[in-house]
Each structure stands twice: as C-alpha cells, then as structure tokens.
Amino acid sequence: MRSQESRSTSSCAACKLLKRRCTPNCIFAPHFRSDEPKKFAKVHKVFGASNVSKILIEVPEEQREDTVNSLAYEAEARLRDPVYGCIGDIALLQRKMIQLQHDLALARARLSLYAATDSAGISNTDSDQFCTAALGEFPVACGGGFMDSFSQTSYEVNQDTHMYDFSQIPYI
Amino acid sequence: MSSGRCAACRYLRRKCTQGCILSPYFPSNNPQRFVSVHRIYGASNVTKLLQLLPTHLRAEAADSLYFEAQCRLEDPVYGCVGLIFMLQQHINAVESQLVKTQAEIAVMKSQGQNRETQQAEPDFNNLLLRQSDNEAPLSFPNQVSSGFI
Numbered sequence: 001m002r003s004q005e006s007r008s009t010s011s012c013a014a015c016k017l018l019k020r021r022c023t024p025n026c027i028f029a030p031h032f033r034s035d036e037p038k039k040f041a042k043v044h045k046v047f048g049a050s051n052v053s054k055i056l057i058e059v060p061e062e063q064r065e066d067t068v069n070s071l072a073y074e075a076e077a078r079l080r081d082p083v084y085g086c087i088g089d090i091a092l093l094q095r096k097m098i099q100l101q102h103d104l105a106l107a108r109a110r111l112s113l114y115a116a117t118d119s120a121g122i123s124n125t126d127s128d129q130f131c132t133a134a135l136g137e138f139p140v141a142c143g144g145g146f147m148d149s150f151s152q153t154s155y156e157v158n159q160d161t162h163m164y165d166f167s168q169i170p171y172i
Numbered sequence: 173m174s175s176g177r178c179a180a181c182r183y184l185r186r187k188c189t190q191g192c193i194l195s196p197y198f199p200s201n202n203p204q205r206f207v208s209v210h211r212i213y214g215a216s217n218v219t220k221l222l223q224l225l226p227t228h229l230r231a232e233a234a235d236s237l238y239f240e241a242q243c244r245l246e247d248p249v250y251g252c253v254g255l256i257f258m259l260q261q262h263i264n265a266v267e268s269q270l271v272k273t274q275a276e277i278a279v280m281k282s283q284g285q286n287r288e289t290q291q292a293e294p295d296f297n298n299l300l301l302r303q304s305d306n307e308a309p310l311s312f313p314n315q316v317s318s319g320f321i
Binding site: 047055058067070071073074082103104114 | 213225239250251252254260266267269270273274281
C-alpha cells in the first residue's frame with residue numbers, strides 16, 4: 001500500500017529528476033509540477049536543487065510561487081546567454097529607457113517651442129523650422145557597452161521619470 | 173603561502189592550484205564576492221558555467237553572476253527580475269507620456285494650419301452674402317440651371 005502510494009504519479013518534477021521519494025511536505029512539489037519537467041531542470045542546472053531549496057525556505061510560503069517563477073526566468077536567461085544572463089535583458093531595457101527619455105525630452109521641448117511661437121503669432125512653417133534649428137543640438141546620453149550601462153548614473157530628464165540607479169548594488 | 177589562495181579556494185578550504193579557474197575572477201582581496209555567488213549558485217555550478225565559456229568572456233560572466241547573486245540576496249523573491257519589472261513599468265510610463273506629448277504637438281500643428289488656412293482663403297460666405305444684397309447670384313460654369321438634369 002505504502003509503496004503503491006510512493007509510486008503514484010504524485011511525484012513532483014524535482015523529485016523525479018533527483019530520483020528520490022516525493023514526500024507530502026516536499027518544498028518543491030507545489031511549484032514544480034510533474035507536467036513541467038523542463039522548468040525544474042533549468043533551475044536545477046543553474047542554481048542547484050539545494051540552493052533553490054534554501055532560497056524557498058527563506059521566503060514566506062505565499063511568495064514562493066513568485067520566487068520560483070523569477071528563478072525560472074533567470075535560469076532560462078542564463079542558459080540562453082551564459083555570459084550575461086538576465087543582465088543582458090536589463091542592459092537592453094536600460095538603453096531603451098534612455099532613448100525614450102531623450103525622445104520625450106525632445107518632444108516636450110518641441111511642444112514648448114510650438115506653444116511659444118504660437119502665442120507670438122509665428123506661422124506654423126516658421127515654427128517648424130525654428131524647432132528643428134533650436135533642437136538640432138539636443139544632447140543625447142548614449143548607453144555604451146555592458147560596463148557603461150552599469151557605471152552610468154541615472155539619466156533624469158524630469159522629476160517624473162527616474163531610472164534605477166545600479167550604483168546602489170555594488171557592481172563596479 | 174596560504175595568502176596565495178583565491179577567495180573561492182580560501183572559502184572552500186582547499187588548495188588553490190595554478191590552474192584554478194575561479195581565481196582570476198574571485199581574488200582574495202574581495203571575499204564577499206565569492207560568498208555571494210556561492211550562496212546562490214554554488215561553487216560547482218559556477219565552475220561548470222565558466223568552463224563552458226571561452227577565456228575572454230569569463231570575466232564578464234563572473235561579473236554578471238555576482239550582480240545577479242547580489243540582487244537575489246537583497247530580494248530573495250524577485251532577484252534581478254524585480255529590476256526588469258521596474259524598468260518595464262518605467263518604460264511603459266515614459267512611452268505613454270511620449271504618445272501624449274506627440275498628440276499634443278499634432279493638435280497644435282493642426283490648429284496652426286487651420287489658422288493659416290483661414291487667413292489665406294477668401295471668405296466665400298461673406299462674399300455671397302454681399303453679392304445677394306446687391307446683385308443677381310453669380311453663375312458658375314458647369315452649374316446645373318435647374319434641378320438635377
């Protein structure tokens with residue numbers, strides 16, 4: 001009876017991969033279902049089952065699903081890009097953010113100039129030319145390589161937009 | 173002699189050989205760096221990962237592993253994925269603002285164009301009203317005289 005229970009299909013993906021008995025209080029079972037073997041395989045390859053178990057034990061039970069999902073995301077990113085992992089995604093998003101902030105600053109400056117020329121009674125065509133001339137030298141902060149992305153301080157265009165300051169995490 | 177060991181070998185209490193794969197990236201003057209990486213990934217996984225990479229890419233890999241490990245230690249639930257979420261939210265917010273600003277520019281442009289057009293074109297309404305007061309209506313070429321024949 002007991003052996004039949006242990007051989008039932010209730011073994012989680014983790015215990016199946018680790019070839020061990022899946023106990024009722026297995027910490028992996030709620031988050032690594034047997035129909036998702038690849039999820040645990042990736043996490044195990046990058047972090048190791050023991051380390052994952054320690055991380056999960058440290059977090060409250062209601063946050064373990066999110067923890068597992070973020071670990072799975074990181075593991076997938078690391079397997080896809082063994083050099084940079086998730087950091088590659090962060091660097092791309094950071095560059096996109098810088099570009100968008102630049103575009104927004106440009107658009108706001110253009111809007112201000114239009115408003116100013118409008119109130120001054122300058123024609124639309126003239127204000128177009130004026131905007132192009134005035135904003136032609138607008139400075140652009142470009143993200144460089146991987147190291148530049150992390151050494152840059154936050155590029156604040158206005159108070160509404162703030163980029164995460166990576167210097168808070170000791171990296172360089 | 174023991175001071176010749178890298179941070180990894182010192183932590184793992186083993187002899188640091190000349191070919192130690194971890195020693196270039198975990199120097200003895202920064203023990204915390206290896207401790208962080210080891211807590212999240214384990215020495216064995218880090219070694220395997222670095223072994224798979226060409227030598228010139230290992231330093232960057234070690235740096236990114238350290239960064240991710242630090243993120244995970246500071247935020248055990250989301251790790252560096254939390255940063256990705258935050259960046260995506262910021263990007264969405266800035267994109268919305270950009271779209272809104274571009275729409276405002278388009279409105280200002282079209283208002284300006286309308287104003288210019290009104291100033292440039294003759295006022296046909298007033299012209300017709302003036303003529304009907306004084307004269308017979310103007311006849312335009314191709315005008316149908318009566319009905320829709």
